Amino acid sequence: MVHLSRTVRFCLNDAAPGGDASASASDPRRHNGYAGWPAMRGLGRYYQLQVRCAGHADAQTGYFINIKEIDRAFACCALPYLQQLIQEHHTGDAALGAIMRQLLERLQPALRSSIVALRLELTPFYSLTLESGDMSTIVIRQQFDFAAAHRLHVPSLSDQENRDIFGKCNNPAGHGHNYRLEVAVRAPLTAQGRILPVEALDTLVDDAVIQKLDHKHLNLDVPQFAGLNPSVENIAKVIYEMLLPRMGELSVKLEEVSVWETEKTVCTYRG
Numbered sequence: 001m002v003h004l005s006r007t008v009r010f011c012l013n014d015a016a017p018g019g020d021a022s023a024s025a026s027d028p029r030r031h032n033g034y035a036g037w038p039a040m041r042g043l044g045r046y047y048q049l050q051v052r053c054a055g056h057a058d059a060q061t062g063y064f065i066n067i068k069e070i071d072r073a074f075a076c077c078a079l080p081y082l083q084q085l086i087q088e089h090h091t092g093d094a095a096l097g098a099i100m101r102q103l104l105e106r107l108q109p110a111l112r113s114s115i116v117a118l119r120l121e122l123t124p125f126y127s128l129t130l131e132s133g134d135m136s137t138i139v140i141r142q143q144f145d146f147a148a149a150h151r152l153h154v155p156s157l158s159d160q161e162n163r164d165i166f167g168k169c170n171n172p173a174g175h176g177h178n179y180r181l182e183v184a185v186r187a188p189l190t191a192q193g194r195i196l197p198v199e200a201l202d203t204l205v206d207d208a209v210i211q212k213l214d215h216k217h218l219n220l221d222v223p224q225f226a227g228l229n230p231s232v233e234n235i236a237k238v239i240y241e242m243l244l245p246r247m248g249e250l251s252v253k254l255e256e257v258s259v260w261e262t263e264k265t266v267c268t269y270r271g
Contacts, residue, residue: 003116005052006070009036010079012086013044045086049074050119053111065114073110078103097138098193100130108132126198139255141184142201146214149176150230174217180260181209181239185252200250208246209239232261236269244271
């Protein structure tokens with residue numbers, strides 16, 4: 001069994017005066033496959049949809065599914081539906097869960113019921129994931145940032161051992177990072193398609209985590225790191241533990257916490 005994911009980039013455009021917003025969608029030519037299709041016109045809306053399919057690779061071709069099939073299925077079955085929503089202004093938060101369900105139901109037949117999950121990136125930082133095996137919940141991911149200082153140092157080791165292991169990160173005065181945090185929660189999806197407003201998650205994470213870590217020295221100012229080396233692995237674990245007791249306030253389940261120490265280094269903790 002293999003899982004193949006295809007990311008479809010696309011723009012939803014308002015109709016120009018006297019024009020048709022779907023005109024570009026009816027043109028099958030893609031002159032810039034990287035930037036997305038249909039292309040942006042004016043102040044349009046840009047999204048990404050990740051389609052994850054599962055199946056067995058063909059012994060002769062090595063293909064499980066041709067990615068062109070996924071592109072065609074999106075263009076034929078999903079894009080007209082989304083463009084209609086934009087034109088009819090049916091895009092409120094209350095409908096997001098229903099929109100995800102509709103996308104999955106419209107795409108599944110065209111892709112031989114192989115889809116296991118859809119992930120719609122509404123912004124570069126906020127996304128929704130719906131799994132075909134569980135249509136009653138949706139995974140909401142939102143990103144945050146905070147700045148903090150820390151020093152990596154283990155008191156039971158010698159100064160030389162600490163320098164050998166941690167290098168510049170063992171600087172006695174500490175050093176700083178601009179951390180990026182992603183919180184993923186599994187939220188109920190009602191029969192009407194309502195989901196947790198992302199603002200509610202923003203408020204809780206700000207109160208439970210950001211206000212306690214931002215512009216702090218983790219070793220000195222944050223009790224959770226007393227006797228705990230504030231590596232990115234431990235920071236992800238501590239943030240998870242800070243959030244876990246608060247999940248009941250939103251009636252959601254904490255799925256995972258990811259922390260980027262730099263653009264090249266990220267740690268994910270799942271409890």
